[in-house]
Amino acid sequence: MGMDSTDGKPAKQKMWGGRFSSSPGELMQAINVSIGFDQRLAQQDIRGSLAHAAMLADNDIISQQDLKDIQKGLGDIKAEIDAGTFPFTDELEDIHLNIEGRLKEKIGEAAGRLHTGRSRNDQVATDFRLWVRDYLDHLDGQMTDLMNALLEKAAAHTDTIMPGFTHLQSAQPVTFGHHMLAYLEMFARDRSRLRDCRARMNESPLGAAALAGTPYPINREMTAKALEFDRPMANSLDAVSARDFALEALSVASICATHLSRLSEEIVIWTSAQFQFVKLTDAFTTGSSIMPQKRNPDAAELIRAKVGRIMGALTSLTIVMKGLPLAYSKDMQEDKEPVFDAFDGLSLSLAAMAGMVRDMTPNKEELAEAAGAAYSTATDLADWLVRKLGMPFRDAHHVTGTIVALAEGQGKTLAELSLDDMQSVEARITDDVYSVLTPLASASSRTSYGGTAPSEVAKQVARWQALLKD
Numbered sequence: 001m002g003m004d005s006t007d008g009k010p011a012k013q014k015m016w017g018g019r020f021s022s023s024p025g026e027l028m029q030a031i032n033v034s035i036g037f038d039q040r041l042a043q044q045d046i047r048g049s050l051a052h053a054a055m056l057a058d059n060d061i062i063s064q065q066d067l068k069d070i071q072k073g074l075g076d077i078k079a080e081i082d083a084g085t086f087p088f089t090d091e092l093e094d095i096h097l098n099i100e101g102r103l104k105e106k107i108g109e110a111a112g113r114l115h116t117g118r119s120r121n122d123q124v125a126t127d128f129r130l131w132v133r134d135y136l137d138h139l140d141g142q143m144t145d146l147m148n149a150l151l152e153k154a155a156a157h158t159d160t161i162m163p164g165f166t167h168l169q170s171a172q173p174v175t176f177g178h179h180m181l182a183y184l185e186m187f188a189r190d191r192s193r194l195r196d197c198r199a200r201m202n203e204s205p206l207g208a209a210a211l212a213g214t215p216y217p218i219n220r221e222m223t224a225k226a227l228e229f230d231r232p233m234a235n236s237l238d239a240v241s242a243r244d245f246a247l248e249a250l251s252v253a254s255i256c257a258t259h260l261s262r263l264s265e266e267i268v269i270w271t272s273a274q275f276q277f278v279k280l281t282d283a284f285t286t287g288s289s290i291m292p293q294k295r296n297p298d299a300a301e302l303i304r305a306k307v308g309r310i311m312g313a314l315t316s317l318t319i320v321m322k323g324l325p326l327a328y329s330k331d332m333q334e335d336k337e338p339v340f341d342a343f344d345g346l347s348l349s350l351a352a353m354a355g356m357v358r359d360m361t362p363n364k365e366e367l368a369e370a371a372g373a374a375y376s377t378a379t380d381l382a383d384w385l386v387r388k389l390g391m392p393f394r395d396a397h398h399v400t401g402t403i404v405a406l407a408e409g410q411g412k413t414l415a416e417l418s419l420d421d422m423q424s425v426e427a428r429i430t431d432d433v434y435s436v437l438t439p440l441a442s443a444s445s446r447t448s449y450g451g452t453a454p455s456e457v458a459k460q461v462a463r464w465q466a467l468l469k470d
Ligand code: ARG
Pocket: 034, 038, 094, 095, 120, 121, 124, 328, 330, 332, 333, 334
């Protein structure tokens, strides 16, 4: 999704399945190496190093000439990474040593001065924080796009009637726009959670060094500012060992993926031959190889499934971190792959869902018919008896049950039942009752704040249009 310039493939695959009769050195390298995946941190590693080098020069810890050389070398390396020509190698273990090694090839001795007052422990903590923060910003934009897609559908269908369900049983008529806005509210909370997470994590670990700080006269405010962090982290032990920012980001991702799976499930149900509530074009469905009549909602099914891996990532990293003593332990190298996988999965799901929502056409006739079936306006009849005849709700409920049974016996909907028949159950019923018995009348009467009446839905659409304007 355009987040990375590298493809995440191992630099060099040395070990093949079953061939582990290698030397201790080879085994150690195989288990220790992380360049195959942490090369995704390359851009963040360079940004961190540029900020660190500028700060070292500003405080006379390295010379201005060293800084110039380092800047030139890192610029060349960035170009190689962007062009896909950087020579990643397993021999140099991880992204930090790969870049530092390449810098040495390019600028010689000055490369060795870059690591003054810094350790790979605060370096990786900084890189990973920057990476997660960058990706959260990307996901923020994608969530906003999905919210806009739902809003467009809602605006077009403020008065499209559909059945509302509880227990997946027809309950009361609602509007399609109202249903879309329910998801918009959920994704708005996901985006708000994401922003809370971003605000909390936006502190710089850089300068914590290995774990205890450093005797060099460094300026952590300066590097924090250069990397657009709000402030340096206040405790060096915490700075190198904290990964709760990643756990929180995965929690945000898991909740959002759960919401996506619910909408996916509805789309799977709605597109089935039994429901036919909405149509998707060929863009988001696939044909069956042997059943020509079928259009399978594969995209929705795959989004529904992604929550498994995303929540699995949260579980995986939680267990990696559980019981780890302060400060850094190599266990923490296992923090990256679950996060990469979860964020990629969420990003793809958000994009596909936004596309599918825009692609979806509600089938108005099917929806209206289904909304009128199964005595979905029975509550409206009971409410009419309460409002117009002053009946206690419990009695009205009983009378309505009798009328529904009568209609059922005649194979009619409530709106089709004659006034005589209704009066045989309750003599005071007048033909005013028919004004509440159609699904549209039923939905239109629910004008309480947040209710399903087209007038209310239109108000909520206007509110969101104003909120999402920029
Ligand atoms: N590749 C390591 C990681 O991802 C970088 C930090 C290594 N630090 C160390 N002291 N060995 O965690």
